[in-house]
Amino acid sequence: MPIIETRDLRKVFRSVKRAPGPIGALRTLFSREYVERAAVEGVTMSLEAGELVGYIGPNGAGKSTTIKMLTGILVPTSGMIEVAGLVPYADRRRNARNIGVVFGQRSQLYWDLPLIESFELLRAIYSVAPDRYRQNLAEFTELLEMSDFLTTPVRQLSLGQRMRGDFAAAMLHDPRIVYLDEPTIGLDVLAKEAIRTFIARVNEQRGTTFILTTHDLADVERLCRRIVLIDKGTLIYDGEIERIKEQYGTHRTLVVEFSEHYPEIAVEGAELESRTGDLVRLRFDRKTISADQLIRRVTESYCVSDVSIEEPELESIIRRIYVEGYADPGVKAPAPALT
Amino acid sequence: MTTSGSTGASIRVRVGHYLEPYVEFARKAFAREATYRVEVFTNVGSLILRVYLLRSLWTALYSQNAAPLNIPLHAMITYATVALLMSLILEIDGTRAIRERIREGSIATDLMKPIVLPFYFFSDGFGQTVFHAMMIVPSLALALLLVHVDVPSFPVCVAFALSFTIGYLVNFLLNFLMNTVAFWTLETFAVQLMIRWASDLLGGQLIPLDFFPGFFGQLVEGLPFAAIYSTPLRIYIGELPPSAWLGAMSVQVMWLALFGAFATAIWRLAERRVVVQGG
Numbered sequence A: 001m002p003i004i005e006t007r008d009l010r011k012v013f014r015s016v017k018r019a020p021g022p023i024g025a026l027r028t029l030f031s032r033e034y035v036e037r038a039a040v041e042g043v044t045m046s047l048e049a050g051e052l053v054g055y056i057g058p059n060g061a062g063k064s065t066t067i068k069m070l071t072g073i074l075v076p077t078s079g080m081i082e083v084a085g086l087v088p089y090a091d092r093r094r095n096a097r098n099i100g101v102v103f104g105q106r107s108q109l110y111w112d113l114p115l116i117e118s119f120e121l122l123r124a125i126y127s128v129a130p131d132r133y134r135q136n137l138a139e140f141t142e143l144l145e146m147s148d149f150l151t152t153p154v155r156q157l158s159l160g161q162r163m164r165g166d167f168a169a170a171m172l173h174d175p176r177i178v179y180l181d182e183p184t185i186g187l188d189v190l191a192k193e194a195i196r197t198f199i200a201r202v203n204e205q206r207g208t209t210f211i212l213t214t215h216d217l218a219d220v221e222r223l224c225r226r227i228v229l230i231d232k233g234t235l236i237y238d239g240e241i242e243r244i245k246e247q248y249g250t251h252r253t254l255v256v257e258f259s260e261h262y263p264e265i266a267v268e269g270a271e272l273e274s275r276t277g278d279l280v281r282l283r284f285d286r287k288t289i290s291a292d293q294l295i296r297r298v299t300e301s302y303c304v305s306d307v308s309i310e311e312p313e314l315e316s317i318i319r320r321i322y323v324e325g326y327a328d329p330g331v332k333a334p335a336p337a338l339t
Numbered sequence B: 001m002t003t004s005g006s007t008g009a010s011i012r013v014r015v016g017h018y019l020e021p022y023v024e025f026a027r028k029a030f031a032r033e034a035t036y037r038v039e040v041f042t043n044v045g046s047l048i049l050r051v052y053l054l055r056s057l058w059t060a061l062y063s064q065n066a067a068p069l070n071i072p073l074h075a076m077i078t079y080a081t082v083a084l085l086m087s088l089i090l091e092i093d094g095t096r097a098i099r100e101r102i103r104e105g106s107i108a109t110d111l112m113k114p115i116v117l118p119f120y121f122f123s124d125g126f127g128q129t130v131f132h133a134m135m136i137v138p139s140l141a142l143a144l145l146l147v148h149v150d151v152p153s154f155p156v157c158v159a160f161a162l163s164f165t166i167g168y169l170v171n172f173l174l175n176f177l178m179n180t181v182a183f184w185t186l187e188t189f190a191v192q193l194m195i196r197w198a199s200d201l202l203g204g205q206l207i208p209l210d211f212f213p214g215f216f217g218q219l220v221e222g223l224p225f226a227a228i229y230s231t232p233l234r235i236y237i238g239e240l241p242p243s244a245w246l247g248a249m250s251v252q253v254m255w256l257a258l259f260g261a262f263a264t265a266i267w268r269l270a271e272r273r274v275v276v277q278g279g
Helices: A021-030 A063-071 A092-098 A115-125 A130-143 A159-171 A189-206 A217-223 A241-248 A291-301 A314-324 B002-034 B037-064 B073-090 B096-104 B107-111 B117-146 B154-183 B189-202 B214-221 B230-236 B242-277
Strands: A004-016 A034-047 A052-056 A078-083 A099-103 A177-181 A209-213 A226-231 A234-240 A251-258 A271-276 A279-285 A304-310
Touching (some): A004 A063, A034 A063, A034 A234, A052 A189, A063 A177, A063 A209, A115 A130, A189 A209, A217 A314, A279 A291, A291 A304, B002 B117, B037 B117, B096 B117, B096 B154, B107 B117, B117 B154, B230 B242
Parallel strands (some): A177 A209
Antiparallel strands (some): A004 A034, A271 A279
């Protein structure tokens, strides 16, 4: 049984249409014309417990609207939604006990109080058993290396420390599902890595289900096997990352360093992508030529000191999907719900 | 007997379980207030100054016009001082956080918690209140060196405390209503300031309501603001005899019930607005 399920989920926002100019402003006071805007238009998806799914889309695609409906603070216009057996908007407070949320741009910690006091407050809010609380606190303090700043007021913490605190805060009550919204925004490389390691570990050891919304696709690539792509309120892809990579990322780049200087370089089956001195990047399609063949062709005609192959990044693939749209006769998007 | 005892205990446990977050909110608010130490000292200082100024003002006024409306000078100074001490508690507005959280958008994350938000704001404000109420004790001690304040008999003190508690709740609901309006219009500060002034003047914090002439006097007595300051104060200075206590407090309770119903309705609407339109 899936832990999160939505079917034909829609959310339409209605706002008052404003006519331009002072007369128009006056007119909107009396006559009300509404404009409707669909933020989410028929999203069907299903997540199994323990999955770690990347929920990806450009700004305004409907990501946060979906998350708000999953947390129960937004009522869908139509469609079915169920989270851990509950309808979130109908049972908001009970649903709240099953979920945790981390917002990269918004802290849920008490600004003026030491970090530990926020944790104690959350213990009371979720009525976590004292033993369980101590155990979780000890574990998270170690995993997130928080012991140095547990008693520091939150306003004095660095962004990286605050984010670690927010992660612990979201998970002290053992939520079954955690929604992450841009959890690594603004963090340096080391802090990002610490957060990613923590997510992967909690997912693996506790079987916590994660939905990760982010613009940093490196997060997704590092953590998720499955991604759900959304654009203009509609699902455009739901499946494994590997599959779209295979499908869209058929090109590779062969980076060659020549040991001699050649004024002109041409290799059949590959095109010159860029050149800086004797370092040359050759782009090829692995469906027409294998890397092995290409390397042989290069070494037959030139003296080479070093070669390496680069795979395309998820980011460039996804950018292409947004521009061209996703089309694959073999895969249906959205994927049918598991039964 | 044993069965009823154990059900009693289990109900107590359940209630305790349910109340725990709110007790904790109040404790955190208390701790938070205590972190601003400088503010505490300036508050105590300004209070003593204000008590002294009030005494000087009323003494000067009385030297021109002896005992208007049969309120003797010592009763007037008592009235003014007690009103000032009450304002230390009543001016704390825990519900101001509603407006701030709506503006910041963090009201959305608050709604993702398994708590009843209006209770959260009440407990937070209550925690602040308790802290400031404790500050009243040293302030009062110092103030008594400057002015003489009448201390009434024990039953009067109890009636005052009861009436003040109702007034406190009416005041909370008034603040709550004003701040909840921020769900519709983000800017409520000007309106709030006006209502705050109106409640100070028309509620009897600045001058006793008896000073208002004729019809106007009757009007202000009928306003909800009187339930906040005027009723407890009139009990304190003995203007209301014990026979009038029940009637006066019933009026207070009526305002409390009315505001409570109104606040519940407004909050439901506000919540619906958030969950339907996304804030």
